[in-house]
Amino acid sequence: MMELFIATSGLVRALYDEAISVQALGTVEISRASQVEPDTEGNWWADLAPQSGPVLGPFPQRSAALQAERDWLTQHVLLPPPLTSAERPDSVL
Numbered sequence: 001m002m003e004l005f006i007a008t009s010g011l012v013r014a015l016y017d018e019a020i021s022v023q024a025l026g027t028v029e030i031s032r033a034s035q036v037e038p039d040t041e042g043n044w045w046a047d048l049a050p051q052s053g054p055v056l057g058p059f060p061q062r063s064a065a066l067q068a069e070r071d072w073l074t075q076h077v078l079l080p081p082p083l084t085s086a087e088r089p090d091s092v093l
Helices: 062-078
Strands: 035-038 044-047 055-059
Touching: 035 062, 044 062, 055 062
Parallel strands: none
Antiparallel strands: 035 044, 044 055
16 A cells, blocks of 8 residues: 655655556656664664654664654655644634
């Protein structure tokens, strides 16, 4: 499964996956969002510095570091920030 986040402007953002052909969506720009690497002791770390994020870890398996990376990027990069109370449609001014 690949989640697509579509802005009202039509911009589509996603974590890269080969589940769909992203070229079918239009002009594509792909960039590295983070680095997942092992240390000398065999632990895995997800470095989210390219997104001004933290270094997550250590993780005993690479798959756990990759999942933490996906979770953080989805929450902090792909999802829009929550609406303030003034921005919510049900707010009364």
